[in-house]
Amino acid sequence: MGARPLTLMLISLSVKLTAAQVDSVWIVPGGVVLGGDTIAALRFCDSPQFQAQNETLEAWLGPWVVVNGDSVDHVLQMSEEGEPPILVPAGGSSTLNMAMPSNSTHRLRSLTQRGDLLGLETMVRGEWEDFPHYEWNLNEWDPSATWSLAALEEVDETEPYVPRQFTINDLNFPLTLEDSTAHVQTSVGDVVLISIANHGRMDQVLHFHGFHVEILQASAHENRVGWSKDTVPVKKGECVVVKLETNQSGEYPVHAHNLVAVTNAGFYPGGMITIITVEP
Amino acid sequence: MKVLCVTCLTFLGISFGHAQLSPPVLFSEMNGIHFLEDGTALPIWGYGWTTDGFITLPGPLLHYQEGDDVVLAFHNPSPESHTIHLHGLDVDQANDGVPSTSFYVASGESTTYEFVATHPGTFLYHCHVTTTLHLTMGMYGMVLVTRSDGAIFENGPVVNQDVPLLFSDLEMATNLDPVGSFPFHDMRPDVFMVNGKSGSQLEEELIWTSPEAPTALRLASAAYSRIRCSFPSELNAQLWMSDGRAVPAEAIDSLDIYPGERFTVLIQPDEGYDGGFHAEFLHMIDDQLESTQWVQVKDNSLHPSNLISLQEPSVDWYPNPASDFIQTEVERNCKVWDSWGRLMFDGLIGADRLDVSTWPDGVYTSRAAGGKVSRFVVSH
Numbered sequence: 001m002g003a004r005p006l007t008l009m010l011i012s013l014s015v016k017l018t019a020a021q022v023d024s025v026w027i028v029p030g031g032v033v034l035g036g037d038t039i040a041a042l043r044f045c046d047s048p049q050f051q052a053q054n055e056t057l058e059a060w061l062g063p064w065v066v067v068n069g070d071s072v073d074h075v076l077q078m079s080e081e082g083e084p085p086i087l088v089p090a091g092g093s094s095t096l097n098m099a100m101p102s103n104s105t106h107r108l109r110s111l112t113q114r115g116d117l118l119g120l121e122t123m124v125r126g127e128w129e130d131f132p133h134y135e136w137n138l139n140e141w142d143p144s145a146t147w148s149l150a151a152l153e154e155v156d157e158t159e160p161y162v163p164r165q166f167t168i169n170d171l172n173f174p175l176t177l178e179d180s181t182a183h184v185q186t187s188v189g190d191v192v193l194i195s196i197a198n199h200g201r202m203d204q205v206l207h208f209h210g211f212h213v214e215i216l217q218a219s220a221h222e223n224r225v226g227w228s229k230d231t232v233p234v235k236k237g238e239c240v241v242v243k244l245e246t247n248q249s250g251e252y253p254v255h256a257h258n259l260v261a262v263t264n265a266g267f268y269p270g271g272m273i274t275i276i277t278v279e280p
Numbered sequence: 281m282k283v284l285c286v287t288c289l290t291f292l293g294i295s296f297g298h299a300q301l302s303p304p305v306l307f308s309e310m311n312g313i314h315f316l317e318d319g320t321a322l323p324i325w326g327y328g329w330t331t332d333g334f335i336t337l338p339g340p341l342l343h344y345q346e347g348d349d350v351v352l353a354f355h356n357p358s359p360e361s362h363t364i365h366l367h368g369l370d371v372d373q374a375n376d377g378v379p380s381t382s383f384y385v386a387s388g389e390s391t392t393y394e395f396v397a398t399h400p401g402t403f404l405y406h407c408h409v410t411t412t413l414h415l416t417m418g419m420y421g422m423v424l425v426t427r428s429d430g431a432i433f434e435n436g437p438v439v440n441q442d443v444p445l446l447f448s449d450l451e452m453a454t455n456l457d458p459v460g461s462f463p464f465h466d467m468r469p470d471v472f473m474v475n476g477k478s479g480s481q482l483e484e485e486l487i488w489t490s491p492e493a494p495t496a497l498r499l500a501s502a503a504y505s506r507i508r509c510s511f512p513s514e515l516n517a518q519l520w521m522s523d524g525r526a527v528p529a530e531a532i533d534s535l536d537i538y539p540g541e542r543f544t545v546l547i548q549p550d551e552g553y554d555g556g557f558h559a560e561f562l563h564m565i566d567d568q569l570e571s572t573q574w575v576q577v578k579d580n581s582l583h584p585s586n587l588i589s590l591q592e593p594s595v596d597w598y599p600n601p602a603s604d605f606i607q608t609e610v611e612r613n614c615k616v617w618d619s620w621g622r623l624m625f626d627g628l629i630g631a632d633r634l635d636v637s638t639w640p641d642g643v644y645t646s647r648a649a650g651g652k653v654s655r656f657v658v659s660h
Contacts, residue, residue: 160566161565161566162465162466162565163465163565164463164465164466201565202564202565202566203506203538203564205538205539205540205541207367207540209365209376209378210370210371210372210373210376211370212370212523212524212525223528223530224527226528227522227525227527228523228525229522229523229525229541230367230368230370230523230524231367231368231523231538231540231541231542233536233538233541248370248372248373249373250372250373250374250376250381251373251381252373252376252381253378253381257538257539257540258504258538258539258564259411259412259415259416259464259504259539260412260464260465260466260467260504260564262411262412263412263463263464263465265463265465266462266463266464266465266466267462267463267464268410268411268412268413268464269380269410269411275381
């Protein structure tokens with residue numbers, strides 16, 4: 001991996017709206033239909049209008065103004081240890097100044113229960129080698145909990161957590177195949193990179209059919225960088241980046257191998273499944 | 281898309297003529313039973329060799345040599361469609377065993393899966409039809425690709441034996457009522473196994489080691505749990521491979537194995553070692569410890585020469601297949617179940633023949649008191 005000298009990621013707090021100079025991202029509440037369930041959701045959106053999928057932030061395009069369109073304050077934090085959290089007051093905004101290390105992928109998440117369980121979590125990607133780059137944001141959902149939170153009620157954390165929807169980029173199979181960042185489309189001999197961030201509360205493990213991938217980053221399994229694997233754990237909160245070089249054409253599934261996570265509302269197939277399409 | 285060929289292999293045929301088939305044919309069935317530690321007979325689906333005529337949990341070990349051009353023949357006499365997904369072997373789309381992108385093998389049909397075993401290592405195979413259900417019902421097994429020179433990979437360490445250890449679990453309620461088991465999202469396994477065995481059953485999986493050369497533990501998980509193996513320092517455990525590829529060797533005292541992962545760990549305890557290692561099963565959602573299984577490891581010098589004779593043998597039935605009567609050489613107390621787990625006989629069997637003339641055709645499973653499981657076929 002041709003790593004460049006790392007620069008520290010800097011995040012500063014500002015409550016003054018500076019959207020005229022920088023890109024903005026909005027925190028927007030709404031609702032989506034996942035695998036037959038309607039769930040309440042919070043999303044990072046590229047406009048004040050609610051969108052079903054969180055917007056991935058490309059760090060080199062920052063700084064970002066985060067505008068909070070929700071009715072409660074949110075506290076955001078990058079995945080790095082020691083980075084200070086950022087308060088984004090309800091109806092207000094804060095600025096994220098991100099100078100990300102190159103060749104690294106991170107998470108931006110809400111520290112509140114409301115933000116966590118409603119899916120206010122996204123990927124922040126630094127610059128990587130110049131290959132096509134796909135982004136898989138993994139998450140799981142308990143619909144009833146989302147509606148409690150939408151009604152500004154607390155969810156009892158001592159109750160068993162039983163998610164019934166499992167998503168890649170906030171979509172479950174087969175809709176994942178319509179998402180150009182989830183459905184890998186490449187040609188024999190080409191190289192693609194895939195950043196994977198697990199925003200959920202449970203570990204996941206992805207199995208690649210047809211290919212082994214080289215692990216370029218594994219924030220919770222640092223000793224595995226350089227390993228060649230077909231089954232890749234992604235612990236809760238972890239960011240993993242893999243390099244895929246294809247040597248055969250065809251359509252090859254990639255899916256969670258915790259097989260409850262390949263269901264929609266408990267029915268197979270669904271959940272965390274996508275496809276690698278390789279043209280000859 | 282491959283063209284399926286329907287062969288003349290019928291269910292009854294499995295019991296008779298398949299011993300002449302070469303290479304061996306793997307088959308799938310949905311009428312097996314598996315005995316839990318407490319003696320409970322649990323329905324399973326799974327794979328077996330047609331020459332044996334019964335399925336096992338896990339399925340038979342598929343063992344190949346590096347570089348083999350493998351042609352795996354598969355027959356499905358079961359009532360539903362199945363496939364074989366060759367997990368980790370990077371086969372092409374046609375042989376991938378995924379119904380939507382490859383093909384399924386319908387009831388009564390046969391096919392072959394073809395691939396080159398390009399890399400030595402530890403792999404899995406499993407059905408990829410309604411995978412969440414078919415896997416927990418038992419449709420999985422291990423694939424082991426080894427080298428003729430005994431090295432675990434080219435220029436890698438030479439081992440004196442390979443010990444396959446396949447971790448898996450199941451939810452009894454699902455196996456007892458697979459049709460009514462939907463939805464799957466709240467599946468919570470309650471039986472935890474190593475090579476299909478739990479607790480005291482694992483005494484049969486005791487690993488004998490030698491201080492002269494390392495033993496390769498071929499660890500794989502078809503479980504719904506995360507497996508955490510804890511290796512005492514006396515085992516001198518070293519991690520060498522994952523998912524059929526070499527990794528930088530490192531001494532380890534614990535190893536997490538997620539569903540679908542495989543590892544090769546070499547152990548080489550000193551002479552006189554008498555111990556083992558724990559395998560903890562942790563739930564994937566809440567990390568709760570569900571079960572701890574104990575795998576025994578002993579040095580060869582402790583091997584009692586009469587150990588085998590101390591074990592109760594299984595019941596040797598003859599004739600097998602039987603049509604009217606069946607009997608055994610030695611008088612034994614035993615139980616016999618049909619393929620649905622119904623008790624067909626419980627009593628003393630020996631010189632007096634057991635009348636099976638009114639029993640339906642099928643595979644029957646017996647277990648003698650204190651002995652092992654054996655099976656026979658009734659065919660009229």
